[in-house]
């Protein structure tokens with residue numbers, strides 16, 4: 001199914017993560033987190049060189065024959081390789097999980113390569129370490145958006161056991177079609193509409209673009225393709241539920257144009273999540289005066305399992321969100 005590309009770009013604040021937060025930056029960030037659940041970060045400390053390396057090493061893995069890649073995936077309890085036709089015909093991904101990113105990456109490499117090779121795992125170890133550091137800083141900043149000193153009050157007690165995993169994604173371009181209108185470009189979904197389950201997600205997307213966020217009115221808005229110097233951050237369901245819905249976990253998707261010179265789109269999504277046995281329950285201070293809780297308390301792992309098993313949404317292509325899972329029919 002194809003549809004027509006829209007040309008609306010959403011305006012999002014850019015947070016210089018290397019600098020102390022000014023009151024005006026905090027206020028625009030806070031607005032963006034509540035309205036869009038998306039913002040950009042810059043000066044994140046990941047070099048262009050590291051991204052180039054990640055891209056070329058990942059391509060190497062994706063270039064293995066399908067039969068080899070399938071050996072990585074379904075055999076393990078964590079679905080490390082997601083083949084085409086799960087999320088969409090154009091989507092495939094490898095997952096690398098923390099905290100030992102090296103070991104996780106190496107278990108994939110060991111299945112694919114005949115010879116010992118640690119280039120990929122070393123690089124993933126470095127990227128995992130950088131994303132872990134960044135995620136911690138981002139969670140602190142996001143907590144500041146909720147109230148004065150909230151990072152001091154809640155970071156240690158609620159967020160210090162978070163863990164991360166990375167999804168390395170290869171989108172193959174759809175084949176071009178005839179009868180194309182010059183103004184309106186035909187598009188297909190590379191990754192269907194979903195919300196992330198994480199507390200926060202950090203996305204690197206290459207220059208091709210295609211990431212879109214759904215506005216409150218249901219309109220698809222483009223998120224600028226960022227170059228190596230800017231990353232996209234979005235709020236996921238866990239943070240949304242913990243903040244009693246104050247921070248938005250927006251529906252988003254990835255669209256692919258039918259004619260982009262046959263170039264694959266490459267992206268990296270790093271998900272920073274609560275520990276499995278965490279009971280998510282918005283603290284009193286987070287529930288604004290006069291408001292009630294909009295989610296019943298739930299255990300993180302149960303939500304992840306609900307998402308993985310829900311028929312409509314085989315993990316990446318999700319029809320359900322935390323609202324379906326823990327939305328309170330009676331407010332508490």
Ligand SMILES: O=C(O)CCC(=O)C(=O)O
Pocket residue numbers: 167169191196203204205211252253254267268269
């Ligand atoms: O590929 C992208 O740009 C975003 C991927 C994404 O939203 C996800 O994996 O959850």
Ligand SMILES: [Fe+2]
Pocket residue numbers: 194195196201252269
């Ligand atoms: Fe996502």
